[in-house]
Amino acid sequence: MVGIGDDGALLSPPKGDAIVATMDTLVENVHFLPGLDPQDLGYKALAVNLSDLAAMGAQPGWAFLALTLPEVEERWLQCFAEGFFSLAEQFNVDLAGGDTTRGPLAITLQALGFVEEQLALRRSAAKPGDGIYVSGTLGSAGLGLKILQKEVGWSDPEAVERLLRPEPRVLLGMALRGLAHACIDISDGLAADLHHILDASGVGARIDWSHLPLTDSVQRYIAETGDWLMPLSAGDDYELCFTVPSEKEPMLGACLQNAGVAWHRIGTIEQQSGLRLDKGGEVTVLLPAGYQHFS
Amino acid sequence: MVGIGDDGALLSPPKGDAIVATMDTLVENVHFLPGLDPQDLGYKALAVNLSDLAAMGAQPGWAFLALTLPEVEERWLQCFAEGFFSLAEQFNVDLAGGDTTRGPLAITLQALGFVEEQLALRRSAAKPGDGIYVSGTLGSAGLGLKILQKEVGWSDPEAVERLLRPEPRVLLGMALRGLAHACIDISDGLAADLHHILDASGVGARIDWSHLPLTDSVQRYIAETGDWLMPLSAGDDYELCFTVPSEKEPMLGACLQNAGVAWHRIGTIEQQSGLRLDKGGEVTVLLPAGYQHFS
Incomplete structure (x- = not known):
């Protein structure tokens, strides 16, 4: 591979595999609060892209980083790199290229992974x-944001950690190849x-409130505020939501035991x-009231 | 290919080819003047990346666009798209994914192309x-910028066009496979x-001032200002500079006749x-005094 230092990077994917490509931009004041620890930022910029690769069942390969900075601060860059590479090394991701420019703080990251084309997980399947399954818990990152924004009068370090350092479910995504329908x-x-899956697949769904995986903190938040929609509408969880045909559901336990995360x-x-x-027998229709860009 | 609408794009490159990946960011006030026609911006964001692919001898395949905008203006987006797709269609580039976010105007584009790995053109060869050869002419885009910035009291629409609408030398790059050493x-x-080539290859070079391809306008600019360094130091030309072993130089005429651009x-x-x-018998040492990011 020709890496940083030529006009482009030269990459050799495994023969016959399809390439999976994702891209995400994080802008200060829009996607993260000003003054965020650059180490968390470097981690998260990569994490959100690896999460997209995971959702396709792809193995991560390379990342490209476009970093726009108001000024060059060695210390800032070093911390950003530390956060970035701590996650990159965990999943053998090579930083294969990118661009550094001056301007208002923004980070665009593109990640490439690979998967046999017929095994790629799609929204439309x-x-x-x-x-319908979800990994981890719901609403923890949303609670973390409310804590940082002081909308909640108490703290939960785990929720804040989930917001700042989401764990991309790469191993889970790869384990779901040939097992899950949509992801x-x-x-x-x-x-x-979930609406994206339903729309792309031309189907509907029923979910049961009592089965949603919620931490004690999220349950406490709901009890105090009555805001039971939060774990359904707050973003940034970076868990996987996937569907499994009934005949394969009995195999999940054995197949996902090394995925490193619980699922429900x-x-x-x-x-x-x-x-x-279905909330205690009362059925309501949920709209896709998640976070909307340009809302 | 799964395009925009899934977590990632699923791409199938030609079997056995290596992937070439490039990324470039354009930031308002840094890489382009405020108020630039969005159509030119859409064109140029893609052009600078296709130029990088051309320099590796790669055939363009896909592009990913991260667009950060202060607000959504339908008219602006439509013009941007028109400029982008006018060039994308010319070279069969698919817009395979991306991200649109709110924030200070910036455009990051990532392009993927492909080439047989052993035929890829490298700086180090x-x-x-x-x-040593260059395509097109030198300094035209630099003159175009001086005209737009009113540093020059006359105009030359061709120079301005070269700045705003550089033509990526895709066909030339592909024609140079197996012919050029470095590019x-x-x-x-x-x-x-050229210093990048020299440094990467561990060699030096001698160029002859009288052989540099300069338009009449650039020659007029030099005659009026004495600024003979401009065509050597101004950026944004997006021509290719390549080296050819002497035994293959006689073949250039035949091999490059469909490349669509002159070369010298x-x-x-x-x-x-x-x-x-070598400037009229007087030899000076040229430093890499081109445009420096973060200078």
């Missing part, structure tokens, strides 16, 4: 009868992202369009 | 005795970019390090 990562909130069945894909939430 | 695109000025021999690669300019 959900089928009626599939079980997406939850970046805009479960309601919005929260509902079922149905023929009837729309997303229905 | 120049050998003593190679002829680079001239984005930071000939002196700086401007000097020779030498064993002795450094870049020497």
Whole structure:
């Protein structure tokens, strides 16, 4: 591979594999609060892209970083690089190129991964009868943001950590190849992202409130505020939401035991369009009320 | 290919080819003047990346666009898209994904192309005795910038066009596979970019002032100002600079006749390090005084 130092990077993917490419931009004041630790920023810029690769079942390969900075601060860059490479090394991601420019702080990261084309996980593959699953817990990053913004009067370091240092579910995504039908990562909130699966697959779904994986802190937040929509609408969880055909559901335990994260069945894909939430027997229709860019 | 609408794009490069990846960011007030026609901006964001692919001898395949905008203006986006796609269609480039975010105006574009790995053109392959060539003319974009900035009291629409709408030398780069030793695109000025070849290849060079391809307008600018360094140090020409072994120089005429651009021999690669300019018998050493980021 020709890396940084030529006009482009020269990459050799495994013969026959398709390339999976993702791109995400983080802008100060839009995607992160000013003054954020550059180490967290370097980590997260890569994490959100690896999360997209995971949602396709791809193995990460290379990253390209476009960094726009108001001025060059050696210390800032060093911390950013530390955060970035701590995650890159964990998943053998090579920083293969990029561009550094002067301007308002923004980070665009592009990641390339690879997967056998017929095994790639797509949003459009959900089928009626599939079980709907999510990894990890819901709403933790959303609670973390409310804590940092002082909307909540108490703290939970784990929730803040989940916001600043989401763990891309790379091993889970790879383990779901040939097992899951549809898959997406939850970046805009479960309601919005599950709607993406439903729209792309031409199906509907019913999920059960009592099955949503919520931490004690998120349950406390809901008890105090009544804001039960938060874990369904808050973004930044970067967990995977995936659907599994019923005949393969019994295999999940064995197949996902090395994926490094817990997972829960929260509902079922149905023929009837729309997303229905069963909350103690009362069924409401959920709109894709997740975080909207340019809202 | 799964395009925009899934977590990532799924791309299938030609079997056995290596992937060439480039990334460039354009920031308002740094890389372009405020108020620039969005159509020119859309064109140029892609052009500078295709130019990098051309410098590697790669065939363009896909582009990923990260667009950061202060606000959504339909008219602006439409013009930007028109400029972008006018060039994308010319070279069969698919817009395969990207990200749109709110923030200070900036454009990061990533392009992927492909080439047989052993045929990829590299900066590091120049050998003593190679002829040094450039396509097109030098300094035209630099003059165009001086005209827009009103540093010059007259105009030349062709020079301004060269600044705003550089033509990526894609066909030339592909025609140079197996023919040229080293190749680079001239984005930071000939002196700086030829130095990149010399440094990467561990060689030096001598170029002849009288052989530099200069338009009448650039010659007029030099005659009026005495600024003869401009065509060597001004950036944004996006021509290719390449070296060719002497035994292959006689084949250039036949091999490059469909490349769609003129080319000139401007000097020779030498064993002795450094870049020497012969200007009417007087030899000066040229430093890489091109445009420097963060200068």
